Amino acid sequence: MRENSHTSPFASRRGLLFGSAAAGALLATGCTSNESNDDEDTGKQPANAADKPGKKVTIGFAGPQADHGWLNAINEQGKRRAKEYEDVTLVSTEGSNDTAQQIGQIETLINKKVDVLVILPADGKALTRVGLKAMRAGIPVVNLDRIFNSPQAYRCWIGGDNYGMGLNAGRYIGEQLKNKKNAKVVELAGLDNLELTGERTKGFDDALKNYPNIKKVARQAAEFTVESGQEKMSALLQAESSFDALWNHDDDQGVGADRAIKQAGRDEFLMVGGAGSKRVMDAIKADNSVIKATVLYPPTMAASAIDLARALGQGKGVSGLAELEIPASMTLYSAVVTKDNVDEYLPIGFN
Amino acid sequence: MSTATSPGKGSTPPPPVKSRARAAATRLDLRHVSLIAVLAVLTLVGGITKPDEFLSTDNLQLILTQASVIGVVTVGVTFVIIGGGIDLSVGAIVALASVWATTVATQEYGITGVLFCSLLVGVGCGLVNGLLIAYGPMVPFIATLAMLASARGLAEQLSDGKTQVVTVDSVLDLGVPDSYVLGVPPLVMIFAAVSLIGWLVLNRTTFGRRTVAVGGNAEASRLAGIAVKRQRLLLYLLSGLCCGIAAFMLIVLTGSGQNTNGNLYELDAIAAAIIGGTLLSGGRGTITGSVLGVLVFTTITNLFALNNLQSDVQQIAKGAIIVAAVLVQKGRNST
Numbered sequence: 240m241r242e243n244s245h246t247s248p249f250a251s252r253r254g255l256l257f258g259s260a261a262a263g264a265l266l267a268t269g270c271t272s273n274e275s276n277d278d279e280d281t282g283k284q285p286a287n288a289a290d291k292p293g294k295k296v297t298i299g300f301a302g303p304q305a306d307h308g309w310l311n312a313i314n315e316q317g318k319r320r321a322k323e324y325e326d327v328t329l330v331s332t333e334g335s336n337d338t339a340q341q342i343g344q345i346e347t348l349i350n351k352k353v354d355v356l357v358i359l360p361a362d363g364k365a366l367t368r369v370g371l372k373a374m375r376a377g378i379p380v381v382n383l384d385r386i387f388n389s390p391q392a393y394r395c396w397i398g399g400d401n402y403g404m405g406l407n408a409g410r411y412i413g414e415q416l417k418n419k420k421n422a423k424v425v426e427l428a429g430l431d432n433l434e435l436t437g438e439r440t441k442g443f444d445d446a447l448k449n450y451p452n453i454k455k456v457a458r459q460a461a462e463f464t465v466e467s468g469q470e471k472m473s474a475l476l477q478a479e480s481s482f483d484a485l486w487n488h489d490d491d492q493g494v495g496a497d498r499a500i501k502q503a504g505r506d507e508f509l510m511v512g513g514a515g516s517k518r519v520m521d522a523i524k525a526d527n528s529v530i531k532a533t534v535l536y537p538p539t540m541a542a543s544a545i546d547l548a549r550a551l552g553q554g555k556g557v558s559g560l561a562e563l564e565i566p567a568s569m570t571l572y573s574a575v576v577t578k579d580n581v582d583e584y585l586p587i588g589f590n
Numbered sequence: 591m592s593t594a595t596s597p598g599k600g601s602t603p604p605p606p607v608k609s610r611a612r613a614a615a616t617r618l619d620l621r622h623v624s625l626i627a628v629l630a631v632l633t634l635v636g637g638i639t640k641p642d643e644f645l646s647t648d649n650l651q652l653i654l655t656q657a658s659v660i661g662v663v664t665v666g667v668t669f670v671i672i673g674g675g676i677d678l679s680v681g682a683i684v685a686l687a688s689v690w691a692t693t694v695a696t697q698e699y700g701i702t703g704v705l706f707c708s709l710l711v712g713v714g715c716g717l718v719n720g721l722l723i724a725y726g727p728m729v730p731f732i733a734t735l736a737m738l739a740s741a742r743g744l745a746e747q748l749s750d751g752k753t754q755v756v757t758v759d760s761v762l763d764l765g766v767p768d769s770y771v772l773g774v775p776p777l778v779m780i781f782a783a784v785s786l787i788g789w790l791v792l793n794r795t796t797f798g799r800r801t802v803a804v805g806g807n808a809e810a811s812r813l814a815g816i817a818v819k820r821q822r823l824l825l826y827l828l829s830g831l832c833c834g835i836a837a838f839m840l841i842v843l844t845g846s847g848q849n850t851n852g853n854l855y856e857l858d859a860i861a862a863a864i865i866g867g868t869l870l871s872g873g874r875g876t877i878t879g880s881v882l883g884v885l886v887f888t889t890i891t892n893l894f895a896l897n898n899l900q901s902d903v904q905q906i907a908k909g910a911i912i913v914a915a916v917l918v919q920k921g922r923n924s925t
Contacts, residue, residue: 304746307850311751431901460901464850465753469843470656474895477649478640491848494753498845502766503648518755590752 292326296552299348299356300331301341308491309514312538312589320542327549338365345369349376355548359383367392379551383544396568397544399536401438403573408511408534409446411575412484415509422453423482425475427496429489431460439488461492468495476503484509490516490533500529515576517588524581532577537587540571621867625882632889640896651775657888658781659839660858661881665788666832667859668880673825674805674872675730679737680833680859684852686745687711687837692754692847701760704841709834715741716830720823745849754847765842777839789877806873862887
C-alpha cells in the first residue's frame, strides 16, 4: 500500500532529507589533523590537539532536518566538533528539508557575514544558486555530501561515495560466494527517486559482473523507513524461496528488514547492510544473525567539514599533505565493516 | 430520520426509512461485488504469474498482516468520513503514538505499557481534533491538518530522529509465526475484530445511525434531536483510538517506533474508503467496502513485489487500477 507515497511531495521530501544516508569511511579525511582517525570522530578527544588555536573563525552551518538517525548524527557531529575548537564560533540554522526555507536560512547566514559556510543542501541542484551567491559574497562554502551543480558554488566538497558503497558491498558478497555455483543475490534498495539509490545499485551491479556465477534475482526499493523496510523485505522473502546473499542499502530501514526476516524464519543467506549504524555493528560483532557486514557512509563527514571550514577560515592547508591549500574535493571511502574489524569502527556507529 | 438524506446525495429521492435501507443495501452490495471481482482478477493474475508463491499460506498471511495496520486506521477514517468529516492526521498520530509508546520509559513496563501508551496518545490526539472541530471554530480539514504537522513534529522531537528499537519480547512475539492461532496472525485477528466491531457499531447501533444522519445532513439531524457536536467529537475520538491500535500493531510488525511511521496513511485510508464506496461528502459508506478497498491495495502491492516490478511501474499500475475500480463501480451503479 505504500508505493503511492513515492509520488507524494512529502515522501520525496523525506527522500531528499534522508537521501544521503549511506556510508563511507574516514580514511580520506586527514583534513587538518594527522592524528588517529579513529579517535578523531568519537568526539571524546579534543580535535587536533596538536593544532594551536589560531585566528577566530565564525562558521555558518546549514544542516538537514534531523528526522532520521543518520541526519541527526550529521548535525550532532558538526556541532560537537565545533565546540572542541576555542577559536571557532558556530552559527547554525534550524535544519530544514525544504529547499526554499533552506535558501532563506543560508541568505541569513550570508547577511550575518560569517567567515565560512558549511552546507548540507536539502537538494544540491536546487541550492546551487545560493551557494554561488555566498561564494560571490566572498564566503567560502564547504559543501557537505549532496553536491552542488556547479563547482563555482563551493570551495571544497566532502561527502560519501554511493557508487563505492555498492561496489564494495558487491565485492564483499562476491568474495563470499565465489565458490558457489548459481548463487542468487537479492537487493533491498533505498528510495528509487533519489539519484544516490541508482548510484549504489550501479556500483553493486558492476561489482557482481566480476562473478559470473552470481545472479541478482530480485530487487525492491524501500523508502529508508523501518516500515517500508519491513514491507518490502517480507515481499522479497515471499518471492524468493531461497537465496544466498542480500544487500540492504540502509541500516535504518534494515531494522524493518530484520523483523521481516525473523518473521519469515529465514536464515539461509548472508546479509550486508549500509550506512554503519551502531545496532548493525553490534549485530555483526555478536555474529548470531544473518547480518555479516555493512558498508560505511559515516556521518563523521560533518565533523571533517567543520575541520575544513576552520582551515579555510584560517588560511591553512591540510597537515600530512604537501599542498598549501585544502583540496577541492574529498570522497570518503565506503569501508566494509565485518566481524574482523568491527571493533575499530564501533565508536563511529550512530544510533 | 428520512430528513437525514439530503437531496442530491443518492440517485433516488428519499424514500421511507425501511425501503431506503434495503435499496442502500442492494446498491452497496453491487459495489462490494465489483471490488471482489477486482480481487478475483488480481488473484488470477497472481496465480498465473507466480503460481507457487502467490497462493501459498505464507503469502496470504503476509497480505492480510500488511493490510491489518492500515486496515484498522481505515475503519476509523470511514466513520469520520461517513459522519461528514475528514481526518488528515491519522498517519501522524500513528507516528506519534508509536514513538511515544517506544520511548517514554514505557518499554520498562512491558507490553501493557506499550499498548496503554499507544492507545492513550491515539485517543488524546483524537480528543484534541474532536474538540477543535466539534466545539471549536475549526473545520475538519484545517484542524486535522494542524494535527498532522504538530504530531509529526512532536514525534520527531521525542525520538530525536532516531529509530526506537523495541526490546520487549512479549510485544515482539506477537509478530512471529509461533504466535499464530490456527494459522491466523494476531495482527490479523485484531484487524478482524476492529472491522467486525466497526460493522456492528455502524449498522446495529444508534451511534451508527446518528453517524450516517449527521454526515448526510447535520442541520436536519440537529433538528431531529441528535447532539451533533457530541457525535462529531466521538467520531474523532474513535478515529484516534483506531490510530492508537494501529500504532501498537505497527510496533509489533516492525519491532520499532519511528517518526516516519504511518507515512501517507491518511491518503491510503481515504482512498481505500472511497474505493469501498464511502461518499467523501458524508452520509454513506460501509465498513465492508473499506476493508475490501484495503485488501485490493495490499494485494496489488504484494503482487507487484512478487513479480519484481520496480516502484515506478508499481505506481503507474496502481493508479490505473484505482481508476478502473472506481469506473467499474460507476458502471454498475448506473445500470
